[in-house]
Amino acid sequence: MGSHPNRDWLKEYSEFLATEPTTVPTSLTRQVHNEIKKRLSPSPLMVFSKILGLHFITGFFSLAICTQFGLNPFKTSHSLSDIFMNWGGHGFCMVACGVIFISLTVFLAGFLLTIEETKALRRTEFLQIFTLSLISIGLFMALGAEVAFTFGGLWVLGGFIGGFAATEILWQLKR
Numbered sequence: 001m002g003s004h005p006n007r008d009w010l011k012e013y014s015e016f017l018a019t020e021p022t023t024v025p026t027s028l029t030r031q032v033h034n035e036i037k038k039r040l041s042p043s044p045l046m047v048f049s050k051i052l053g054l055h056f057i058t059g060f061f062s063l064a065i066c067t068q069f070g071l072n073p074f075k076t077s078h079s080l081s082d083i084f085m086n087w088g089g090h091g092f093c094m095v096a097c098g099v100i101f102i103s104l105t106v107f108l109a110g111f112l113l114t115i116e117e118t119k120a121l122r123r124t125e126f127l128q129i130f131t132l133s134l135i136s137i138g139l140f141m142a143l144g145a146e147v148a149f150t151f152g153g154l155w156v157l158g159g160f161i162g163g164f165a166a167t168e169i170l171w172q173l174k175r
Helices: 005-018 026-040 044-062 080-109 115-123 125-142 149-174
Strands: none
Touching (some): 044 080, 044 115, 044 125, 080 125, 080 149, 115 125, 115 149, 125 149
């Protein structure tokens, strides 16, 4: 019979412990530490850039189902905004459209963000959602939408509600 398997690994481990230590270059150690830190503590700006990039895509396609401030690039005849207007008027429509427009982006970002990036999003969620909402309103106006202050404010409120809700759902799913 052969030697006992437990003794083989014990022998190899003993040989490993008996070897001369090798000094790792300080620059390599620093590089490894920086990479680990970068991955475990991602920059909120980097997280926002990922979300913003996705937002340009999801925002454009969400206009197919819910026109925003009269912008309808797909020339669809029906929109969720029509339903929202019938349910609760213009104010309700603005809030609901803001919810959809921002939450869709944040929720879909969850499939691209790591758990560490999701933590960074949660740490700066007010700033990230607020900035995403303002950029969206600014782009709507740049594309010719007429945004009244009150309705724009209701839309941003909806964006906050949707963004915060999507971030919380995303966090619950990622944990």
